[in-house]
Amino acid sequence: MAGQRGAWRRAIRHAAGLGLAAVLLASGCAAPGAPDTTVRDIQRTLDARAAAVIGHDERAYLEAVDPAAASLRTVERREFRNLADVPLSSWGYRLGDVKRHGTRAVAQAELRYRIDGYDTAPVTASRTLELAEHDGYWYVTADRAGKGGGRQLWQQGDVQVVRGKRSLVLAVGQDGKRLRSVAATADRAVPAVSAAWPSHWAGRVVVLVPASLGAMGELLGAPAASYRGIAAVTTGETGAPGTAPADRVIVNPEAYAVLGDYGQGVVLTHETTHVATRAYTSAATPMWLSEGFADWVAYRGSGSTTGQIAPELQRAVRGGDAPAGLPLDADFGFGGDADKLARAYEGGWLACELMAERWGEQKLTAFYRAVGGGRHRAGAVEKAMVDVLGTSPADFTVRWREYLRERLDG
Template structure:
């Protein structure tokens, strides 16, 4: 399920060495950042500005050390007296050792200083080599202590809206697919390879259905349990018990969107057959591909319906199997009168109602593909997403791309359901 700034869902070790040119460039950039931090203060330069510059240098050295695979320098940013944090950071560093990190940086947002102590709100930004064209971002709140003019981290926790990272849950196992990267914690290697194979099949299926620019690669996270999955999403595990996978990322057309991650619920995913697993991963990969053309103007019935349409596009289900809940509604004479609302896709929705919402969205996209053609379907998707606001987006796109009114489309959709499910 795709959302605007929300989660979507679906039923490094070595020793120090001479600076490389890349390291030199990072240090130069860090120096510039420090100058900008000082220059951008709200008041005349003073103690707060100097603290921000010094804290920025501490965090930059920490980031450089991780990229250079220098454990001792990475840990040098931690206060020697913070034994628990030191042990946790050592585990985090080692858990990351096999993850192909391309970039890692901390963007300092603001600093509150009180004597020798300070609280810094930062944004962690990192990219995976070969997969991320934009960084994954995560808000962090750091507590720091000044010793002899140098600032040391004494606490590191998620900031407002921030969540756990996979490597904070355990050692990360890495499996490289042809078009996918699978990162798992506490998982059997055979399971990770099977997921890589399914993701590798999903990517070309999405390529065939979506003629747009996207990376053509997908990163899949496989935590140890549904509870661990909820930690990565900053939510309650009860919301995801029956959900096989979700896709994280922010929608919107303002610049590049943060990198997406498909997160698998190992408990729900394991009970699916091969067909179900293929549908789930193709659905989620579609969200990755369509992210830049999905905005707050895009209704859930379209984003979820399109992803499901792609997932089922190359299948040949028998009548009724494509939408069993709507088929039952048809037999009761209770077909929906209107396209699903966003609320029908809520995490806590009744399972049957949720299934009907997905099926209704998929059959709406199927109608467009069959009546107007697949190209018109993707044109319609983009036309809706190009609007700045939800109001009028679907109406305008239906008029411009399909030459129908919403009322006319609603009637065609209900006729299509009756024909498809009878």
């Protein structure tokens, strides 16, 4: 191993192009006025680590780990092997804040990777790295999720890979037959979404199926209990086409399993809609629109009755407790009142159903894009309603409440 480490060190030295002043600084004897190359040197270590992932070079990958960190090397070896079947096209680290204390450093970094054939933009994950300097070179001594981040799928076990025609399913600890069924359902969801959403999108989806509800919570960096009754969620960030990080649909294996074929199809079509509309969803988009539109696509052409789709809201309307206004973002919070959450989704769906019925499907999708084109929430819906629908929020709310009674109180 000593000879291998030496070879790796020589490669890093060559890549970095270090001069005498930088070498003196790395050894702790900095010449007057010599630049601090800590960030650059740590980036070189991470670049070598990233190249090893893409090159499927386990030995080179482990060379970036501190030789004295035996337990970390064991963990890193296992995680590297867990990634073996994942078709990666890129893997890299973007350094942020770096704090150095002598021969030790803590670095905030953004892991960025793409899956070949599926990601037009990278998935991003915040990481906190601890490093140690030996003989002028930096080695990783710890690698954990950054603030607010979660674990990665390959940190939970050997990643299973199932390819569909329009989908890629990545899982841990699942039955192969079940994963093929998930891929087939996702394959049907993609054209259903494309038929309802005319704007360009990738036309494919990546689905993650962790081993358990607890594992799902770890991926999301949130308490598992928050997702107990949620069959799936979509992760991602809003942004312009080509700039927003790639989305992942994460399935709750426990809640998803109890659904029939119809329910599973609705769930994956809903989540795939979020993937398709991500580039046109912004901070200006209210939850009733983003979630309502996803449900509208999922139920479009299903033949289900309004009462079947919106049972909780129907009970409220028939009980004389119809909502006074469109659902608020807070109404969509997980982990709270399940009935209130259901009514929020159902209310958003009926708002989009009203737009499609009264103004037409093209106006509905144009309204979605117009709202998402706003930079801020204030005024975005109001402007889009005037520009696209020729109405006002107050008038639309009156129409929506009448529509609820018409569709649900019969």
